Amino acid sequence: MPAAYVLVLFLALASLGSHSRSRAIAGDCPLDFSWSNISLASSACANQNERGKCCRYLNAIVAISIARFANATGRLGVPPAVTEGCLSSIPETLSLYGIPASASVFCGLGPKIRVSYQCQGRATVLEMMQSPNFSDVIETCNVPLSLDNSCKRCLNSGIIYLHHLIATDDNITLSVCRDAVFVTLANQGGNFSAVDMAACFFGVQGLSIFPGPSAMFRRFAYKEMKKATENFSTVIGKGGFGTVYKAQFVDGPIAAVKRMDKVSKQGEEEFCREIELLARLHHRHLVALKGFCAERNERFLVYEYMENGSLKDHLHSSGRKRLSWRTRLQIAIDVANALEYLHFYCDPPLCHRDIKSSNILLDEKFVAKVADFGLAHASRSDAIIFEPVNTDIRYMDPEYVVTQELTEKSDIYSYGVLLLELVSGRRAIHENRNLVEWSQKFLATDSRLPELVDPATGDSFDFEQLHMVVELIKWCTHKEGRARPSIKQVLRVFSEHLDPVQNGFSENEEGDGYVGGRSSEARIHRNEVIPYSGDVRCLQSSSSTSRSYCSRSVLLESGSPQSPPGMFSL
Structure with missing residues (x-):
C-alpha cells in the first residue's frame, strides 16, 4: 500500500454517508463534549464549501472525547450497549454548540466516524500498547508536535505501524485503527497533548480543552x-x-x-x-x-458574566472612569458587528428590537457585547412575533407608530440613537426631549459639532472622525426607514474612514485616566486611526455561525459576526 495513500487517511475522513437512528437522550451516552469551545468547528460546518474541514473537525472532536473517556475507563470507545445511544444523541449535543445535525449525516457519523475504535480485535488502550511495533510509534510521537517535521515523523511512524498491523486496504478499518492509535497516544501523558495530537492527526487548528470544570451549555x-x-x-x-x-x-x-x-x-x-x-x-x-x-x-x-457592566453605567453613572473617544468608537463598531450577524447571517434574519446602552455590556477588556434578546424575532418574509413589543420608547423607530412593525431598519434607528449617546454622553431623553430632537441644533452646522461631544472625552476626539460619526447618526435616524443604511453600509463607512491600511497607524501614550481596556488608551488627533486592538475584526464580519444555522424561534435574550466573513468567534 503506498505510504502517501495511508497518509491521506491519517489527515482526512471518508466522504459522505448516512445512518438512520432512533432518538435517544444525551444521558444514554457517556461521552463528554463540553471540554472545549468548538466555534471554529461550527463555522466550518456552517459553510457548504468547507465540508471536508467540517468532517475533520467532527472526527477530531469525537476522537478527543473518546480519548478522555479512555483516560477514565481504559476502553477504546463506548460499550456496545450504549453505541446507538451515542450515535443518536451526539448530533443533538453538538447542535448546542452550533454544529448542524446534518453535519453528522454527511460526515458519516456511525458508519465512518465511529464511537468505538476496536482495532483488529484490540478494544483497550493497553492492548494497543502491547501490539507489535507500537512502542516505536510512542517513541517517535513523544515530542511536541507543533513543528511540522515532528508531526510528519509521528504520522510516518503510524503509517508504518498500520502497514504491518493491517493486511487490508479497507478504508473504514484503516480509519478506525488510525483513531485507535490517536486515543492510545493521547493517553500516554508527557508530551502527548490530545489537542496537539488532533492538530497533527486530523489537520485541524483552534481546538482547546478548558482547564477545570466543564463549560458546557x-x-x-x-x-x-x-x-x-x-x-x-x-x-x-x-x-x-x-x-x-x-x-x-x-x-x-x-x-x-x-x-x-x-x-x-x-x-x-x-x-x-x-x-x-x-x-x-x-x-x-x-x-x-x-x-x-x-x-x-x-x-x-x-x-x-461581564466584568465592566453596561455601557449605560459608564456613560451616565457617577464614579465610573471616563470612556475615551477611541473606546467609544470601538464599542460602536462592536455593536455594529453584532447587528450584522443578526441581520445577515441568521436564517431567517433576526431583529433585536431593543438596542440601547443598558443592553450593551462590557467585558474586562471593554469589548462590547449585545445582550437582552428577549424581544428578538424573525424578520423579513419569515416575520413571526411571539412576544408583545416592549421596546424602550427613547430608542424606538418613529415609523413604528404607523406600521406597528419593527424591522432591521428599526434596529438601525436605535443604533443611531446609541451612536448619539456615545458621542454626547447624554441620556436618550435629555432636557425633556428625545436625544435626536435635542441634538439637531448641533448637527445642523459643523461649527457646533464639538459642542455635541461629551466633555468627559477631553480633547481626545478627532474632528474628521466626529464628522463621520455625525453623518452616520443622521443617516441612521432618518425618519423614513427605507432611507436608512443597512448595518453592512454602516460598517463599510467605519472601514473606509478608520482602516489602518488606508490611514496609517499611530498611538500616543497619555496615561490620563481614560478607560479603554483592549490596549492602552491614546489621545487621537487629526488623521490618526483607531487601532482596533491589533486585529481587523472591526473592519469585517466575525461570524462564527452562518446564516443557515441560527434559531428560527423567538429569542428570549442574549446578545452578537460580520461582512466579508473571516474572523471567527472563539
Missing part, C-alpha cells in the same frame, strides 16, 4: 440557582424582563443569572427547545448563554 436545577445567588440576594441589575443576579456556581466560573418576571404561557418543553436553539448563536459580540433553568413555574437564563 447546560440545564440547571432551581436549587443550584438559589445557592449560586445566595438565596437571590446578589442583585446586580433589573430590567423590563427580570432581575439579574451575580452567581457563583460550585462547578464553574462567575455567571450572571436573569430571573424572568414574566413567565409566558408556553410549556416547559417548548421553552427548553427554544433555549437550546438560542444556544446555537455564537459571536464574540453576543453575550454568551451558558444555560437555563425551568422549574416551579420560574424561568432563569444563565449568561457569561
